[in-house]
Amino acid sequence: MPIRSFLPLAALLSLATAAQTPFRPQQPAEHISAAVNYEALFSAPTINGPYGASNAFSDDSWSLMSFGYADPLRCFGTDKETPFDVAIIGAPFDTTTSYRPGARFGPMGIRQGSRRMHIGSINVPYKTRVTDHLHVVDCGDVPMTFVDNKVAIRQLETANADLVQRSSATAFNGSSIAKDGKFHPRVLTLGGDHTITLPLLRGVAKVYGPVSVIHFDSHIDTWRPGTYEGGPWLPGEEVPVTHGSYFWYAAQEGLLAPNNTNIHVGIRNALQTWGDYENDYEVGFVISHAEDIEEVGWRGIVKRIREVVGENPVYITLDIDVLDPAQAPATGTPEIGGFSTREIKQILKGLRGLKIVGADIVEVAPAYDTQAEITQIAAANIGWDILALMAETPLSD
Ligand SMILES: *[C@@H]1O[C@H](CO)[C@@H](O)[C@H](O)[C@H]1NC(C)=O
Ligand SMILES: *[C@@H]1O[C@H](CO)[C@@H](O)[C@H](O)[C@H]1NC(C)=O
Numbered sequence: 001m002p003i004r005s006f007l008p009l010a011a012l013l014s015l016a017t018a019a020q021t022p023f024r025p026q027q028p029a030e031h032i033s034a035a036v037n038y039e040a041l042f043s044a045p046t047i048n049g050p051y052g053a054s055n056a057f058s059d060d061s062w063s064l065m066s067f068g069y070a071d072p073l074r075c076f077g078t079d080k081e082t083p084f085d086v087a088i089i090g091a092p093f094d095t096t097t098s099y100r101p102g103a104r105f106g107p108m109g110i111r112q113g114s115r116r117m118h119i120g121s122i123n124v125p126y127k128t129r130v131t132d133h134l135h136v137v138d139c140g141d142v143p144m145t146f147v148d149n150k151v152a153i154r155q156l157e158t159a160n161a162d163l164v165q166r167s168s169a170t171a172f173n174g175s176s177i178a179k180d181g182k183f184h185p186r187v188l189t190l191g192g193d194h195t196i197t198l199p200l201l202r203g204v205a206k207v208y209g210p211v212s213v214i215h216f217d218s219h220i221d222t223w224r225p226g227t228y229e230g231g232p233w234l235p236g237e238e239v240p241v242t243h244g245s246y247f248w249y250a251a252q253e254g255l256l257a258p259n260n261t262n263i264h265v266g267i268r269n270a271l272q273t274w275g276d277y278e279n280d281y282e283v284g285f286v287i288s289h290a291e292d293i294e295e296v297g298w299r300g301i302v303k304r305i306r307e308v309v310g311e312n313p314v315y316i317t318l319d320i321d322v323l324d325p326a327q328a329p330a331t332g333t334p335e336i337g338g339f340s341t342r343e344i345k346q347i348l349k350g351l352r353g354l355k356i357v358g359a360d361i362v363e364v365a366p367a368y369d370t371q372a373e374i375t376q377i378a379a380a381n382i383g384w385d386i387l388a389l390m391a392e393t394p395l396s397d
Contacts, residue, residue, distance in 0.1 A: 113376030191362030302350030
C-alpha cells in the first residue's frame with residue numbers, strides 16, 4: 001500500500017484516540033463535527049482506494065460511477081464548453097439483436113466492472129498512465145429510444161458526430177491526421193448491440209475520412225440484408241439494419257478504408273453459404289479465425305493485423321463474444337472456442353503505435369453475467385487497455 005494512503009488514516013486515528021475509548025457508544029455526529037477534517041475524511045484514498053484525488057467526494061467531484069473514475073461531464077449541457085481528449089459514452093441499445101437481448105444495460109454494466117480500475121493508475125505492460133497524456137471524461141449514456149431503431153441510431157450518430165468534431169483539450173505536437181488538420185477528441189463507446197458501430201463510424205469518417213477497422217468478434221457482421229421476398233416485408237419495403245449487417249451498410253456508405261485493409265479477428269461463426277465469405281471480401285475485410293491463436297499465436301495474429309491496416313488510421317470495434325463464453329458469458333450470441341482475456345490483452349498490446357481514432361466495446365448483456373461480474377470486468381479492462389493505446393499514440397503525423 002502506498003505511503004500516502006496512510007496519511008488520511010493517520011488523521012482519522014488521531015481523531016479516534018481523542019474521541020473514543022473501548023466499549024463506549026459511538027458519539028453522535030454533532031459532538032465530533034467540530035473536530036472532523038472533512039477533506040481528509042472524504043478524500044479518495046480512504047473512500048475508494050489509493051487512486052489519487054479525482055474521485056474525491058469534494059466540491060468538484062460527485063463520486064458518481066463513471067468509467068474508471070473518469071470525470072463525469074454534462075457534455076451536452078452545463079459543461080458543453082469544457083474540452084477533453086477522450087469521451088466515454090454509453091449506447092444503451094439492443095433492439096437489433098438477433099438472439100439474446102440485454103446489451104442496453106451494457107454501458108452501466110461495463111462501468112460497474114470498472115469500479116476497481118482507475119484511468120490514473122499505471123498500466124504496467126504499457127508503462128503508461130492515461131491521465132498523464134489525455135483528459136478523459138465520461139459523458140454518460142446517449143438517450144436511444146427503444147421504439148424506433150432508425151431514430152435511436154440517429155440519436156447516437158448525432159451525439160457522437162458532435163463530440164468527435166469538437167477541439168481536443170490537449171495541444172498535441174505535430175500536425176493532426178484529421179482532414180482539417182486540427183486535433184479532435186476521440187470517443188470510446190460502451191455498447192449496446194453491434195449495430196451502434198455504423199452510426200459511430202459515420203462520425204469518424206466525417207473527421208478522418210474512411211478508416212481501417214480492426215473488428216474483434218466471433219461473427220463477421222458483413223451479411224448483406226436479404227430481400228426476404230415472400231417474407232413479412234412488403235415489396236420494396238426497407239429491411240432494417242441489424243447487428244449482423246451494419247458493416248455491409250458501412251461499406252455502401254464508403255466509411256471503410258479501401259483495398260481490404262479491414263480485418264476481422266477471432267471469427268468462428270457458422271455460415272449460411274460460402275458466398276458469405278465472398279461477400280465479406282467485397283465489403284472490404286480479410287479474416288483471422290479464432291483458431292489462429294493456436295496456429296500462429298498472438299504474435300502471428302498481431303503481425304497479420306498490422307500488415308492489413310498498415311499506416312492507416314484505425315477504428316477498433318470489439319464484440320465481447322470474441323472472448324470465450326467461459327470468460328465472457330454475458331453476451332447476445334455466444335460461440336465457444338474464443339480467446340481468453342490473457343490472449344486479447346496480448347493482441348491489443350501488439351497494436352501499440354497504431355493511430356486509433358475511436359473504439360467501441362459492444363454486446364455486453366449484464367443480465368447473463370455471473371454474480372462475479374466476469375464479463376463486465378473483462379470488458380472494462382479491455383476499455384482500460386484501449387485508453388492506454390490511445391494515450392501512447394496521439395493522432396499526429
Ligand atoms: C511536445 O513535445 C515536447 C518536447 O518533446 C514535450 O515536452 C511535450 O510533452 C509534448 N507535448 C505533448 C502534448 O505531447
Ligand atoms: C488499391 O489497390 C489498387 C490496385 O492495387 C491501387 O491502384 C490503389 O492505389 C489502391 N488504393 C489505395 C487507396 O491504396
